[in-house]
Amino acid sequence: MKCPFCAKNLSRVIDTREIGDGIRRRRECQSCSRRFTTYERVAPINLLVVKNDGRREEYNRDKLLEGIRIACAKRPIPSQVLEDLVDDISAQLYATGEVEIPSRAIGEMVMEGLKKLDDVAYVRFASVYRRFQDVDGMVDEIQGLKEWKREATAAQEREAAAQEREAAAQDKVRQDGAQQRQNGAPNNIP
Numbered sequence: 001m002k003c004p005f006c007a008k009n010l011s012r013v014i015d016t017r018e019i020g021d022g023i024r025r026r027r028e029c030q031s032c033s034r035r036f037t038t039y040e041r042v043a044p045i046n047l048l049v050v051k052n053d054g055r056r057e058e059y060n061r062d063k064l065l066e067g068i069r070i071a072c073a074k075r076p077i078p079s080q081v082l083e084d085l086v087d088d089i090s091a092q093l094y095a096t097g098e099v100e101i102p103s104r105a106i107g108e109m110v111m112e113g114l115k116k117l118d119d120v121a122y123v124r125f126a127s128v129y130r131r132f133q134d135v136d137g138m139v140d141e142i143q144g145l146k147e148w149k150r151e152a153t154a155a156q157e158r159e160a161a162a163q164e165r166e167a168a169a170q171d172k173v174r175q176d177g178a179q180q181r182q183n184g185a186p187n188n189i190p
């Protein structure tokens with residue numbers, strides 16, 4: 001960091017302060033002892049969305065949220081849940097490290113999120129995003145959603161049953177132990 005007065009390169013930080021979206025540092029030149037200020041901010045990351053026709057558009061979190069809100073209109077979903085979904089998608093997009101993301105990929109991420117939230121919102125979003133040409137396209141999508149839900153429910157039930165068996169087995173161990181103690185035959189003593 002060059003001193004603006006003497007252009008020497010050595011300075012020490014005498015004060016650091018958080019200001020809004022950045023950090024302000026007061027510095028003192030080691031050479032001429034004069035003081036100056038530097039600011040540190042996160043550089044904006046430009047993420048471009050590549051549309052189906054090849055046009056590029058800057059990624060806009062609020063625009064994505066608006067699209068999801070429309071699909072979720074009058075559905076029993078708290079708006080914080082939608083905010084979280086968009087933040088989650090944004091974080092995933094930035095984490096890819098890519099500069100350009102196909103709009104298709106973002107659409108799939110939204111559908112993946114809505115699938116777990118609300119059937120109606122999911123089909124609404126799919127109908128706009130996949131641009132169903134006819135009613136068959138929509139029926140296929142709904143069929144796919146139904147299958148996914150059936151599989152997800154079955155997996156949950158398998159999980160619950162396994163936990164129940166586990167709990168029952170532990171109960172049995174406890175009961176057997178209690179029985180043995182009552183009979184005056186403590187564990188592990190022949």
Ligand SMILES: [Zn+2]
Pocket residue numbers: 003004005006007008029030031032033034
């Ligand atoms: Zn200086």
